[in-house]
Amino acid sequence: MCGIIGYVGGKPAVPFLLEGLRRMEYRGYDSAGVAVLHDGALGDCRAAGKIARLEAALNTTPVTGSCGIGHTRWATHGPPVERNAHPHRSQDGTVAVVHNGIIENANALRVLLQGKGYQFRSDTDTEVVAHLVQELMNGSLEEAVLAALREVEGTYGLAIVSSRDPGKIVAARKGSPLLVGIGDGEHFLASDASAILAHTRQVVYLHDGDVAVIEAGGYRVLDASAAPRTPKVDRIEWDQAAIERGGYPHFMLKEIFEQPQTVENTMRGRLIVEDGTSKLGGLNLSHEQLMAIDNVIITACGTSWHSALIGEMMIEEWCRLPVEVEYASEFRYKNPIVGPNTLCIVISQSGETADTLAAMREAKRRGARTLGLVNVVGSTIAREDDGGVYLHAGPEIGVASTKAFTSQVVALALFALKLARKRGMSVTRGMEIARALHALPAQIQDVLDRSEQVEHIAEEFKRAPNFLYLGRGANFPVALEGALKLKEISYIHAEGYPAAEMKHGPIALIDEMMPVVFVAPHDAVFDKVVSNIQEVKARKGTVIAITSRGEPALDGLVDYEFRIPETVDLLMPVLASVPLQLLAYYIAVKRGSNVDQPRNLAKSVTVE
Numbered sequence: 001m002c003g004i005i006g007y008v009g010g011k012p013a014v015p016f017l018l019e020g021l022r023r024m025e026y027r028g029y030d031s032a033g034v035a036v037l038h039d040g041a042l043g044d045c046r047a048a049g050k051i052a053r054l055e056a057a058l059n060t061t062p063v064t065g066s067c068g069i070g071h072t073r074w075a076t077h078g079p080p081v082e083r084n085a086h087p088h089r090s091q092d093g094t095v096a097v098v099h100n101g102i103i104e105n106a107n108a109l110r111v112l113l114q115g116k117g118y119q120f121r122s123d124t125d126t127e128v129v130a131h132l133v134q135e136l137m138n139g140s141l142e143e144a145v146l147a148a149l150r151e152v153e154g155t156y157g158l159a160i161v162s163s164r165d166p167g168k169i170v171a172a173r174k175g176s177p178l179l180v181g182i183g184d185g186e187h188f189l190a191s192d193a194s195a196i197l198a199h200t201r202q203v204v205y206l207h208d209g210d211v212a213v214i215e216a217g218g219y220r221v222l223d224a225s226a227a228p229r230t231p232k233v234d235r236i237e238w239d240q241a242a243i244e245r246g247g248y249p250h251f252m253l254k255e256i257f258e259q260p261q262t263v264e265n266t267m268r269g270r271l272i273v274e275d276g277t278s279k280l281g282g283l284n285l286s287h288e289q290l291m292a293i294d295n296v297i298i299t300a301c302g303t304s305w306h307s308a309l310i311g312e313m314m315i316e317e318w319c320r321l322p323v324e325v326e327y328a329s330e331f332r333y334k335n336p337i338v339g340p341n342t343l344c345i346v347i348s349q350s351g352e353t354a355d356t357l358a359a360m361r362e363a364k365r366r367g368a369r370t371l372g373l374v375n376v377v378g379s380t381i382a383r384e385d386d387g388g389v390y391l392h393a394g395p396e397i398g399v400a401s402t403k404a405f406t407s408q409v410v411a412l413a414l415f416a417l418k419l420a421r422k423r424g425m426s427v428t429r430g431m432e433i434a435r436a437l438h439a440l441p442a443q444i445q446d447v448l449d450r451s452e453q454v455e456h457i458a459e460e461f462k463r464a465p466n467f468l469y470l471g472r473g474a475n476f477p478v479a480l481e482g483a484l485k486l487k488e489i490s491y492i493h494a495e496g497y498p499a500a501e502m503k504h505g506p507i508a509l510i511d512e513m514m515p516v517v518f519v520a521p522h523d524a525v526f527d528k529v530v531s532n533i534q535e536v537k538a539r540k541g542t543v544i545a546i547t548s549r550g551e552p553a554l555d556g557l558v559d560y561e562f563r564i565p566e567t568v569d570l571l572m573p574v575l576a577s578v579p580l581q582l583l584a585y586y587i588a589v590k591r592g593s594n595v596d597q598p599r600n601l602a603k604s605v606t607v608e
């Protein structure tokens with residue numbers, strides 16, 4: 001997804017801007033550009049493709065100056081070509097704009113501006129902002145930006161510079177994250193903290209409606225009514241090393257191998273094994289409010305939606321409360337039934353996914369209490385929810401989510417366990433689940449220690465054009481997640497299905513060319529899954545089974561087997577998902593894919 005960077009201070013801006021853009025590469029992008037003020041004039045450079053191409057273009061036509069903005073674009077309006085790359089310039093060239101988000105009334109504004117003689121050079125919605133600021137520039141840049149924003153509908157993170165008011169960057173936020181970094185005689189702007197972490201840890205997260213004026217010697221934040229606001233300065237605690245690869249060939253592999261630690265971190269100080277419960281400080285729900293919950297809605301996208309399906313089973317099974325799981329993109333436009341005692345759980349690694357944020361706001365608007373399960377500290381969802389459980393999985397850089405998923409499942413288990421114990425689960429059952437949770441980090445390590453077995457299976461199947469993933473109960477979402485991982489990074493077509501549903505359609509696909517991954521640990525439905533495996537074998541399908549122990553029932557039935565340790569049924573997904581992450585990873589590497597930045601995908605989907 002698009003990234004914004006800005007610098008104003010005493011040093012050359014371009015090296016800083018390029019470094020910041022590189023640190024945001026993991027978000028996914030298809031073109032990049034910078035604009036820099038120098039001696040009252042604006043210079044810019046843009047290139048389609050990777051940042052290396054922008055750097056090459058800058059070597060040929062350098063731009064200099066110590067106040068500038070930069071951008072990585074992930075195409076929404078118009079193809080990823082140079083003319084659509086940001087920054088966009090106004091007609092007279094005095095204004096340059098970079099933008100994340102979508103200007104929804106861009107077409108109407110374009111017609112209006114064309115009527116005034118403005119000519120458009122790109123297909124983007126962003127270009128209207130550059131012309132609009134030029135049109136309204138009558139004094140300071142911030143006044144012109146505030147006036148322009150009154151005309152604009154949609155979502156934005158904006159950074160704007162102008163040669164008519166040099167030495168400053170004006171930033172604006174509505175629905176797309178931006179933060180100001182505070183330095184000594186220099187200030188920074190970024191859409192992602194990782195871009196500026198090497199230079200400062202003191203940051204101000206902008207709120208929706210904020211406009212910030214950033215200069216070398218200071219910064220000001222104005223609210224939507226242009227009144228100055230005294231912002232809170234936060235300190236970023238993340239370690240820079242934590243967002244670098246640490247010796248692994250890819251972030252994704254590093255993140256897969258971090259899971260014993262990240263799952264441990266999710267539980268640290270929260271799991272109380274001896275009482276069979278958990279302690280979650282940020283819930284902001286009193287005992288009475290927890291007891292009064294009538295129903296739960298869980299909303300999320302992608303991998304986070306898969307963890308929601310597992311959370312649904314935990315809350316229904318352990319707490320005996322009705323739960324609905326909704327795709328955030330669907331929920332936001334439905335007419336959902338939300339009562340005063342509805343709890344809406346919102347799951348997001350990034351805390352910035354546009355659909356998930358909108359779904360949370362909709363649930364709030366309708367009177368639900370919201371609980372965010374979020375990884376990125378200080379993200380929008382984390383700031384706007386009524387209560388929250390941070391995942392503490394650390395920065396996830398690989399576009400394919402891995403460690404966030406296992407931490408989400410564990411965080412859901414901690415919450416469901418606490419709620420269940422309050423609502424009548426026995427201490428004995430609670431302790432059984434708590435002990436199982438406590439054992440997970442070592443069990444994940446056991447799976448990882450045998451990763452070469454999965455690599456061997458990947459070698460056998462790296463050329464397969466299709467895959468089917470099947471599971472039942474809590475392992476059906478694991479099948480969905482396994483299929484999603486494979487298709488995201490290897491571009492192999494893969495489908496996840498409930499194992500018994502196979503015979504209602506997908507069974508037609510099965511022949512000797514179709515690898516079928518069964519998520520079949522020894523749980524309450526194991527015998528049923530064995531029957532489903534037999535159905536596949538009868539049609540000459542090749543079976544790869546993720547199972548939990550040597551089972552006579554599987555002898556001669558499966559072609560490849562990977563065993564995971566045993567745990568309680570609803571925690572199996574934490575262990576079963578790890579070999580599937582590894583399978584997707586090794587197949588993708590063997591096919592030569594760009595594992596950390598797969599084509600067309602963005603780490604954080606901040607547009608609708």
Ligand code: M6R
Nearest residue numbers: 302303304348349350353400401
């Ligand atoms: O940051 P979020 O958890 O809200 O992101 C939701 C999805 O965009 C994300 O899980 C996506 O599906 C990943 N690429 C999956 O690997």
